[in-house]
Amino acid sequence: MTEHQIVVIGGGPAGMAAAVAAYDQGVTDVAIIDREAELGGILRQCIHNGFGLYKLGRELTGPEYAAVYQAQVVQRGIRVYPDTMVTNLTKDRIITARNRQGILQIKAGAVILAMGCRERSRGALNICGTRPAGIYSAGTAQKFINCLGYSVGKRVVILGSGDIGLIMARRLSLEGAKVEAVCEILPYSGGLTRNIVQCLEDFGIPLYLSHTVAEIHGKDRVEGVTIAQVDQNRRILEETKRYIPCDTLLLSCGLIPENELTRAAGIPMDPITSGALVDEHRQTQVPGIFACGNVLQVHDLVDYVSDEAETAGIGAAEYVRQELHAGRAVNTVAGNGVRYVLPQQIHTDAGCDIPLFLRVTKPFGKVRFTVRSGEEVLVKLTCPKAAPGEMVRIQVKADMLAKVTDAVTVELEELA
Secondary structure: OEEEEEEEEOOOHHHHHHHHHHHHOOOOOEEEEOOOOOOOHHHHHOOOEEEOOOOOOOOEEHHHHHHHHHHHHHHHOOEEEOOOEEEEEOOOOEEEEEEOOEEEEEEEEEEEEOOOEEEOOHHHOOOEEOOOEOEEEHHHHHHHHHOOOOOOOOEEEEEOOOHHHHHHHHHHHHOOOEEEEEEEOOOOOOOOHHHHHHHHHHHOOOEEEOEEEEEEEOOOEOOEEEEEEEOOOOOEOHHHOEEEEOOEEEEOOOEEEOOHHHHHOOOOEOOOOOOEOEOOOOEEOOOOEEEOHHHOOOOOOHHHHHHHHHHHHHHHHHHHOOOOOOOOEEEEEEOOOEEEEEOOEEEOOOOOOEEEEEEEOOOEOOEEEEEEEOOEEEEEEEEOOEOOOOOEEEEEOHHHHOOOOOOEEEEEEEOO
């Protein structure tokens, strides 16, 4: 059995940032296990720009952003296990993995989970119709086009308006394909506003809100789809059905955190985020196991992923050195208009500022967020608008945390 002080599972942006942060805290025995041949994760296929504006102060493409952290991993001599799949993780931090050399076991002083997330497949959507070729998840189509150089189709319908789907609508248009429509079952888009503008409006691609794909047609290859409007309970309105000829259907219907290893280790999960329950250090409720990035909560910006990963890396290093703060803890609660708050638990005597991350339940105009503990108001933040597709970050000062006596609740009030 091999031993490492800290083992990071996943070599994407979260895994690399966490490993670098842990190393810089003085714990030099850090290893990254990744199932791909190269580090970078999903960033290697995201060739569009818009990465790094917040974190690095310059606009980069996905591969360029990944290269920044790859260089830092190499510079520090962090051990990397490429082409290695982790198959099991125990509460005692024993990792079982396999690669072409065989099966290996690693005993870790601390583990950082950074496995990212996967896309929701057609099988999870229960779409009626045949099972022809030409149906892809948006991320799969992105890899085929950007990494492998394949064309996926000429006439395309996209179901779902997540950021990957919006970006692929633009990418396909640039490749000469015609995107017939983007359908979103919700009455609002799940993507960033900038992507709706830059990827749909600038290319004249129609976005149909409160619409879904009712049926898929075709025998060997997709020949067309029937789309329809849905009511407030997401039931198809038969009288609104219409047929759109196409040869490709892309699915951009949400991301699911890749938490099979988390569940195998018996780590308590949050049913809203589909990630682990964590404190402000991103430590799960199993001591010594930390989580960060999209395996913990689905992020909009990779810059926030890197920030969160650094928090987890620092926390893991402090745990290994037996310096991790573990004082009085309270839960965070999602109040009116708020879907979830992360971290789900905070230590009020930590002596440092703690950022809270949250998403709202539906699109709002101008709103005021209030963070309170009982009758004590800790923070008030006014935003010109809030939408489920855009994460909100609220910083709670250390001196205000010292006043906390009960659970911390975050709620919003819509302003006129």
